[in-house]
Amino acid sequence: MTYHLHYWPTIQGRGEFVRLALEEAGAAYVDVARGGKDEGGGERALMADIGDHDHPSFAPPYLVDGKLVIGQTANILLHLGARHGLAPKGEAGRLWVNQLQLTITDLVAEAHDVHHPVGMGLYYEDQKAEAARRAEEFRTQRMKKYLGWYETVLEKAQKGGWLTGADLTYADLSLFQVVEGLRYAFPHAMKRLEPKLKRVVAVRDAVAERPNIAAYLSSERRIPFSTEGIFRAYPELDPA
């Protein structure tokens, strides 16, 4: 069965958390909006098609798996985790990994709101003063609180080095993406924080070394970070 991932074609964004899980699993998938227009590709088709389902998604990403149409990044990962051994089988473990992922959802929303603190529909240039205030709090308090929490989770998990201990889950892949995104957007803040995040950085490094992920990262399928995505590098928001 080939999955169909529907997401914006030119950014990593939230779709990247799904792409990483699909790539790690070696799953067959089509990144639909990145295909040609004759195959339903392009941004226009993405938004035109999103409501064409009994369970329409509010916003991309969404994943089509046969008759299933699944929206919300964490929900898609819940599905893929169970299908591809990227989550524990038992209920307590599945809920825990979902919790780890939902906390990444919160972090991602806050990272986005740094450059759009007033409104999604406004340009960054129209909310720069508010963004500077928001960025200061995000850099000095929120990044530390979120990443410090994952560090504590890793410390408690002990053996194995992954968030749940011995086995890699989709939440580890997502933590990799968060570290990469924050390094891109807030390199100075991350340099200050990383000495206290040894376990988080070790997860980032271990994910990057996984054969399927390493192949993906060096392929053209991996879209570069940019100031169009969720993690944006605006030097004025990350002073040295």
Ligand SMILES: N[C@@H](CCC(=O)N[C@@H](CS)C(=O)NCC(=O)O)C(=O)O
């Ligand atoms: N909570 C959702 C958020 C989805 C979301 O905000 N998608 C963005 C792109 S990353 C979007 O296209 N939003 C359009 C909108 O909210 O109108 C998730 O985690 O998947």
